[in-house]
Amino acid sequence: MNSALMILFLAVLSLALITLQSTVLSPGGGHIYPDLNLIFIVFLAIYSEVRGSLLIAAGNGYLMDVLSGNLPGTFTLSRLSAYILVKSSSSHVYLKKYLVQGLVIFGSTVFTWLFIMTIIVIRGEPGLRLPLGEILLRGVVNTAVGVPLFWAAGKAYARLQR
Numbered sequence: 001m002n003s004a005l006m007i008l009f010l011a012v013l014s015l016a017l018i019t020l021q022s023t024v025l026s027p028g029g030g031h032i033y034p035d036l037n038l039i040f041i042v043f044l045a046i047y048s049e050v051r052g053s054l055l056i057a058a059g060n061g062y063l064m065d066v067l068s069g070n071l072p073g074t075f076t077l078s079r080l081s082a083y084i085l086v087k088s089s090s091s092h093v094y095l096k097k098y099l100v101q102g103l104v105i106f107g108s109t110v111f112t113w114l115f116i117m118t119i120i121v122i123r124g125e126p127g128l129r130l131p132l133g134e135i136l137l138r139g140v141v142n143t144a145v146g147v148p149l150f151w152a153a154g155k156a157y158a159r160l161q162r
Helices: 002-024 036-047 054-070 074-089 099-122 132-161
Strands: none
Touching: 002 036, 002 054, 036 054, 036 074, 036 132, 054 074, 074 099, 074 132, 099 132
């Protein structure tokens, strides 16, 4: 698949995952749901060789900012930072092993939520405050959902690249 079609496909998939996450999997009632947006961004950082994947990651963060109602730029900066961190480490660590992918998803989840909480505390905004235990639990949930998704998506993505 050529690069322009791959970017369009990834952008549409991204929009579908954000819609699913913000409607069906919308957090409420104390339940913790997988962060499909973050899992997708980590997938892009590990698997995608498409040049536009950085823009897709930034767009994902921006859409999360718009849909969440939090401080503008909070999700954009955290998701973009996670993408760059994972992408830059992918040249130093072999990220195609499932154990390593699980650790990367867990670490990215903890990193992004600590980043978001730091921004909220610095700005002095009253709002979302997550204890460390809940952030770690979110990391476990994202890992449990993300690794099987990576396995399935990695197979499908390899077929699309042919």
